[in-house]
Amino acid sequence: MRIDRFAVRVVLVGIVCAVGTLWLGWLSVPCAGFVYGLLEGRVPARGLTAAGGAVLAWAGLLAAEWARGADIGLVATQIGAVMHLPGALLLAVTLVFGAVLAGTAAVLGAGISGAVTGVYVAKRAQAPEK
C-alpha cells in the first residue's frame, strides 16, 4: 500500500516535471521539486519521490523522442565522446542531473515547510486559550 502511494506520487511529480520541461525548460524541474517539498513536507521520502519523478519525466521525454525515430544512442555516444564520457554515462548524468535538482529542491522545500509549520505550531501553543 505504501509502495503504491510512493509510485503514485512519483508519477504525479514526473508528469509535472515533464510538462514543465516541455513548456518552461529544465529550471521547472527544481521548481516542481521545491513546490512538492513545500506541499508534502510531512510525507516521508519526499526527496526520493521528487528525484524519481524527475528521472521518470526526463527518461519519458527521451523515450518519446526515440519512439519518433530520433537516434538517442548516436547522440549519447558522440556527445559523450566530446565530454570524454561513455554514451551510457552521459545518459545517466542527464537523468541524475534532473534527479538532483528535483530531489534537493524537494528536501529544501520540505525543510522550509517544516520550519514554517513549526513556528506556526509553536505560536499556536504559546497563544492563550480563549
Add this chain to the structure above:
Amino acid sequence: MPPKPLVITLAAVALAATLYAGLRPIGPLPPLGRLLDPVDGVWANAGTSVPAHSEVTNIPGLKGPVDVRYDTRGVPHIFATSEEDVYRALGYVVARDRLFQLDIQTRAATGRLTELVGRQALEADEEPRMMGMPRAAERKLAALDPGGVSRRMMDAYTDGINAYIDNLKPKDYPIEYKLLNARPERWHSINSVHLLNQMGLTLAAGGPDHRLLRAAALIGDSAAESVFPVHSPIQEPIEPVAGWSGPHNRFQQIAPPGPPDTAAARVSSLFQRFEGNDPTTETHRSFASNNWAVAPSRTKDGYALLAGDPHLQLTLPSIWYEVHLVVPGKLDVYGVTIPGSPGVVIGFNRDVSWTFTNTGADVMDFYRETVDDTLNPKRYRVDGEWRDLVTRLEEYRDQSGSVIHTDTVRYTHRGPMTRDHGQWVSMRWTLLEPSNEIRAFYDASHARNVYEFETAMARNYWVPAQNMLATDRNGSIAIRSTGHFPIRPSGRTGEFIFDGSSSANDWTGYWPIDKYPQSVNPAQGFLASANQEPENPESQFGYLGDDADYEVWRALRINQLLRTSTRVTVDSMIRWQTDPSSVRADLFVPYFLAAAKSEDSLGRGTRNLDSAATLLGQWDRKYSRANTRAVLFETAMQQLSDLTWDELMRGGKRVATPSTAVLAELMSQPTNAWWDDRRTKDVVEGRDDILAKSLVAALQIVTRKHGAPDAGGWRWDRVQFANIYHLLRIPAFSALRIPVQGGVGTLAPSSGTGIFGPSWRMVVEMGPEVRAWGTLPGGQSGNPFSPRYKDHLRFWESGVLQPLMFPRTAAELPAGATSATLKLEPPGR
C-alpha cells in the same frame, strides 16, 4: 516529519551547486542545464537526425512557390519561377543544412571568433583584421550597384538564410551552438563577400619569397636564387607550347653556397608570419587542384570531357555544398557552392561545364614606409610629401559582448600597414580591391559556350586568380588563368620588398586580358592544369610569380596520361583522379638504385645498402593502399633533403627547403658542392654518396618505426591517412585515419597530416544530354547526427564518383529518386 537541519543544509548546498552548474559554464563545459535539457538541449538534436520527408514553409519576400526536391544523395534540386526566388531558396536550404558552418566561417573571415569561443581565438582573429579584410569587404559591397544583379542575388540569398534562422527554435539549434553556449546570428549580405575573401586568403596570400630571403641570408644571393628560382626548372605549362611534346627541363648549373647576405637577413625577419609550411619538410603545397579537359577527337564517344578536383582543407561538413538551380527558360545549373556565397562556383549547365585550379600568382606586394612617428604614426611620406594615414579601430569582443582587445589598423593608399621588427610595412593585395566575383559566378551559370564563360569570368572575376577550364556541348575546350595580375615597375618582381617612399614603385595597372595565359581548342586535343606555371616563362607578358610550393609532378603525370590516350572515356577520367603513379618516384627511384649499385662497384657497399636497394627496387612506384615500399621511398626522400640542404640549416633548423624539381636539377650535377655534407670535414661527398646514405638511413628509420619490411607495418594504409576534422576539431564529429590511395605528387595527393585533399571530384561529359558524376569527402548535411553528414565519404575514399541527377523539371526526377521534398511559399499562402 520535517528533515533535520543538517539534511536541509546539505540539500541546499547540493541544489546551489547543481543550479550553478546548470546556469554557468564550468571550464570548457557549457552550462549543463541547457545542454542536458531533454527538450531543448543536445538530446533534441537526435530528432534532427531524421530528415523530414515533406515540409512546407513560408519565406518572406518570395514571389512565387518554390519546389525543392532532395534526391537520394541529399542534393536539393530547386525549381523556382524567378532567379531571385531561386537564390532565396538556396539561402534557405543551405542554412537548413549548414547553418553553423555559415556562421563560423564568416566569423573566421571577419576576425570575430572570440565572440563564439572567447579570448583563445584572439590571435586567429587578428590576422584577417590586420590584413584589412573586413574593411575590404565593406568597400567591395559599397562598390556594387545597389540594384544590380549581384546585389539582388546576395540580398535574396540573405533573405532565405534569415527566414530559416528566424523560424529556428532553441531546440533546433545546430549541436555546435549548444556546445558553445551560443546562438546563431542573423545573416548580412556582406557575409558572402567575407567568405569569398576568406577563400582568397587561402589561395592568394603569397607574399614576397621569404624562403629566398632567408636562404640568401645564409648562402648569399646567387646560390639562393639558384635553389629558389622564379621559374621551375621543369616545365610543362598549362598553355600548350608549340613544339613541345612533353616536359621541358630548364636545368642550369646551380650556384654553390656562398657567404651570407646580411641585408637579406634583415628583410627576411619582417616576414616570419608568412612561414606557412614547415620549412624542414620537402616542399609541397598542401592545398592544390587538378583539372583537365579532353576534346571530342580524343574521346571514345566523341564528346568533350571535363574533370576537376580542387584540393583544399578537408573538413566536416565539407567546404562545398551540392545544388541544382532551375528557373525555366532562364537558369539550369548544377554544381557546388561555397556555403554562404550565392551561386554555383564549379559545375555545369546544359551547355557548358567548368572547374578551377589555383594559379598561385603573386598578387601581394610589400612596401617599406617612411612614417612621421615610429611608435604612433599619423602620416607617411611619398615622393617627398607627407600623406595622412587612414586609421580604423578594430574591437574584439567575447561571448558576452564585452570588448576584450582593440587594435588600430593604419592604411596607406596601398593597403594596411603593420610594424615588424621596428619597421612599418604596408601591403598591396588584389584581394583588398573592389571586385565582383559573385557576378562572375552568376554569368558563368548562364554561359552557352566556352567563349561566353571565359569572357564572363575575365570581366568580373579578379581574385584569387584561377585556371578556369571549360568545355561545351559544341566540343570546345578552353582554359584561361583569370584574375588581376599586377603590372609592377619595369624589371621588378614581387619577390622583394619595395621602397614605399616613391610612387614609382607602385603597381601601374593589371595585365590586359589578352595577355592572360590561355588556350582554346589546342591542336593536342587536351588541356590540363595542376597548379603548374601557366605559360612558358620565355613568352610571359611580365612577372606572374610562380608559387614554387606547387610542385610540378601532378601536371607531368596528367599530361603523360592524356598524351598517351586517344580514346578517353568517363571511366578513365574518374580513374585518373586517384591515379597512384608518381612521376616524382619514377624520377628519383632510379637515382637511388644506381647510387647503391655504384657504391657497390666501388667496394663501398654494405649489407644495409643492398637490402634497402633491393626493397626499393621491388616497389612498382605506385602509392596504392596495399603497397609496402612507398614508406621507404618517402623516408629516403626526406633524408635526401636533410642531407643535401644542410647548408640551409640555422640553429638546428632548416630555414627553407627548395622544391624537388630543383633537387631533380641538382641530380644532373653529381659533383656540385651542394652535395657535400658539411659535417664530414675530411670527405667531400658527391651525389651518390648522399643518395646511398639517405637510403640506408631510411631503412633504419622505417624498420625501427614500422617493423620488418613484410610484417604488415609498411603498408601505405597504415602509414598515411586522410584526416577530416570537424570545423571545431571535435574528434567525435570528425572522420580520422582514413586510408587513401595517393602520396606526395600523385594526382590525389596525400601527405603530412592528411588534412588537405580533393574537396570535390567531378567529371562531366558534354554529350547531347549532359551527364556528370561527382563526390564529396563528407555529405550534404552539417549535422553530425544526420545520416547525410558523411554518407558520400565511402565513395570518396575509394575514388568512386556517383552519377549526378540533372532533371529539367521536378517531374523528371523519378519518385524513387526523391528522398524528401520542401515546398517554399510566399507568406499568406
